[in-house]
Amino acid sequence: MTTFQLLAWWLLPIAVLAPLGVWRCVSHRRRVRIGFSSAAVAAAGGTSHFVRLRWVPSALRCGAIGLLAFCLARPVIANSQTKVFVEGAAIQFVVDRSGSMRALDFELDGARSNRLDAVKRVGSAFIRGGDGLLGRPDDLVGLIVFARFADSLSPLTVDHGYMVDALNKVQPAVDQSEDGTAIGDAVALGVDRLRDAMSNAKTADGRQPIRSAALILMTDGENNAGDVDPRVAADLAATYGIKIYAIGVGTRGMAPFPMGVDPRGRQIIRNVPVSIDEALLTDIAKRTGGAYFRATDTKSLQAIYEQIDQMEKTTTEQRQSLHFTDLAVQSFNFSGFSVPPFLVGVVLLICAELLLVSTRFRSVN
Numbered sequence: 001m002t003t004f005q006l007l008a009w010w011l012l013p014i015a016v017l018a019p020l021g022v023w024r025c026v027s028h029r030r031r032v033r034i035g036f037s038s039a040a041v042a043a044a045g046g047t048s049h050f051v052r053l054r055w056v057p058s059a060l061r062c063g064a065i066g067l068l069a070f071c072l073a074r075p076v077i078a079n080s081q082t083k084v085f086v087e088g089a090a091i092q093f094v095v096d097r098s099g100s101m102r103a104l105d106f107e108l109d110g111a112r113s114n115r116l117d118a119v120k121r122v123g124s125a126f127i128r129g130g131d132g133l134l135g136r137p138d139d140l141v142g143l144i145v146f147a148r149f150a151d152s153l154s155p156l157t158v159d160h161g162y163m164v165d166a167l168n169k170v171q172p173a174v175d176q177s178e179d180g181t182a183i184g185d186a187v188a189l190g191v192d193r194l195r196d197a198m199s200n201a202k203t204a205d206g207r208q209p210i211r212s213a214a215l216i217l218m219t220d221g222e223n224n225a226g227d228v229d230p231r232v233a234a235d236l237a238a239t240y241g242i243k244i245y246a247i248g249v250g251t252r253g254m255a256p257f258p259m260g261v262d263p264r265g266r267q268i269i270r271n272v273p274v275s276i277d278e279a280l281l282t283d284i285a286k287r288t289g290g291a292y293f294r295a296t297d298t299k300s301l302q303a304i305y306e307q308i309d310q311m312e313k314t315t316t317e318q319r320q321s322l323h324f325t326d327l328a329v330q331s332f333n334f335s336g337f338s339v340p341p342f343l344v345g346v347v348l349l350i351c352a353e354l355l356l357v358s359t360r361f362r363s364v365n
Contacts, residue, residue, distance in 0.1 A: 053361075054361060056356060056361070057353045057356045057357045057361050060349050060350075060352050060353035060356070061349075061350070061353045063349050064346050064349035064350045064353065067342060067345050067346045067349065068346045071342050071343055071346065088136075088138040088139040088140065088210065088211065089136070089139045089140070089210065089211055089212045089213065089214060089312045090139065090140040090141075090142075090156055090194055090197050090198065090201075090210045090212070090213045090214070091136065091139055091140070091141050091142075091213075091214050091215075091216060091312065092141075092142045092143075092144065092156065092190040092193055092194050092213075092214070092215045092216070093123060093141065093142065093143045093144065093167070093216050093218075094144045094145075094146065094150075094186045094187060094189075094190045094215060094216065094217045094218065095116075095119060095123070095143065095144070095145045095146075095167070095170060095218050096145075096146060096147070096181060096183075096186075096218055096219035096220060096221065096249070097116060097145045097146065097147050097170050097171065097172050097173055098146075098147045098148075098172065098173055098179055098180060098181050098219075098220075098221055099147075099172055099173050099174065099179045100115075100181075100220050100221050100250075100257075101114065101115045101116040101119075101172045101220055101249070102114045102115070102116070102172045102257065102258055103115050103220070103250060103255040103256065103257045103272070103274075104255070104256045104257065104258060104269065105250060105251040105255040105256060105274075105296075105297070106118035106297060106298050106301075107297065107298055108121055108298060112256075113298070114172070114258075115220055115249050115250060116170065116171075116172050118249075118298050118301060119218050119249060119301070120167050120168055120170065121298075122298065122301050122302050122305055123167055123218075123305075124164045124167060124168065125302075125305075126305045126308075126309065127141050127160050127163065127164055128160055128161075128164055131302060132302065132306065133302070133305060133306065133309060134309065136160075136309075137160070138158075139158070140156040140157060140158060140197060140201075140210065141154075141156065141157065141158075141160060141163050142154050142155055142156035142157065142163065142190075142193055142194075142197075143163055143166050143167055144186055144189055144190050144193070145170050145186075146181070146182050146183070146185065146186035147172075147173040147178050147179055147180055147181065147182070147225075148173070148177075148178050148179060148180030148181075148182055148225045148226075149178065149180075149182060149185070149225075149226075150182055150185040150186040150188075150189045150226070152189060152193060153166045153167075153170070154166040154167075155193070156193060156194070156197045180224055180225030180226075181219060181221040181222060181223055181224050181225055182223070182224075182225040182226030183217070183219060183223040183226070183230045183280075184223055184226050184227070184228035184229050184230040184231075184232065184233045185225075185226035185227060185228050185233075186217070186226075187215065187217060187228075187230060187233035187234065187237065187244065187284070188228045188232075188233040188236065190215045190217075191215065191233060191236050191237045191240065191242055194213045194215065194237075194240070194242050195240050195242075197210065197213075198210050198213055198240070212241075212243070212312060213240070213241065213242045213243070214242065214243045214244075214245060214290070214308075214312050215237060215242055215243070215244045215245070215288075215290075216245045216247065216308065217244060217245070217246045217247065217281070217284075218247045218249055219246075219247075219248070219249065219276075219281070220248065220249040220250040220274070220276055221275065221276060221277070222275060222276070222277040222280070223277065223280060230280055230284050231280075231283060231284060231287065233284070234283070234284035234285075234287040234288055235287060237287075237288045238287050238288045238289070242288060243288045243289050243290040243312075244284055244285050244287075244288045244290040245285065245290045245291055245292075245293070245308050245311075246281035246282070246284060246285045246290070246291075246292045246293070247292075247293045247294075247295055247301070247304055248276040248278055248281055248292070248293070248294045248295065249276075249295050249301070250274045250276060250295075250296070251274060251296045251297070252274060252294075252296060253273070253274060254271040254272065254273055254274065255271065255272060255273075255274050256269045256270070256271055257269065257270060257271070257272045276294075278292070278294065291307075291311075293307070
């Protein structure tokens, strides 16, 4: 049983036209003959535009032969396609926004800055890239802030623009009723969000796209509010395989703190003692296999994020496939029909040449 490839039938018009060309070559005896006593009589008639264009049929024939040779050479284009399978991390930011985060012991763009603004700047660069950080484009990132109470401002999402906007809008607590440092409650809430994300994230083929889960805790104080003990929250994180990276934010010893304005409207700044429970932060980090860091300025905070970036890498698997496009029979859509342009071009050139030499450009012997 004879079969053709999907577009091979476009070669059949060429096979039909070939006998017509042969018939024309062998049928010269049937051509009309007109006798002249002298060629000068014909020359005296002058030349027309069609005489000057007598090269057109030959050009069409040559073009058809050349295009047909191009098709028979079977030119192809190799198109490389890459499928990327990403296994990212789920990272929960837990940011302290208590009143002590207003201490002015950091620096941004050459000017004095409070701790919270520095955390927002470097945290945004960690997520989206910049300032020497590569960003986390394939990771789920969420945001929880806390003072006396813990609040979830952004779910774990790959919409990092939304998450960064939420982070940049965070302001330190100024009302005494909401001020405090509920580290345990915030960590417990972060663990709960990560646990839900890991249990719900399944691909169609059953793979778990979340390779690891981490909680980045940034605080400058001691646990003095909330209902959950930070160590209990850390043990809960360890149960679900969640690492805690704790960052103590603030200088050692004394830190400049804004105390209001004087009668002339100038800001009053006084040095106050820094009190960070480093023993607690170190303990809860170790319980989960994480680590504790101390950021005393913007530069050290950025270096800490660079270390965390290396610890929580995203795994990317690439599979490459190679596809060939046959230019001789590659089709394009024209008025709803799928047409291979090169083969159609051969047919049209041959048809045009036969039409011309059979009508206006017909010659006689």
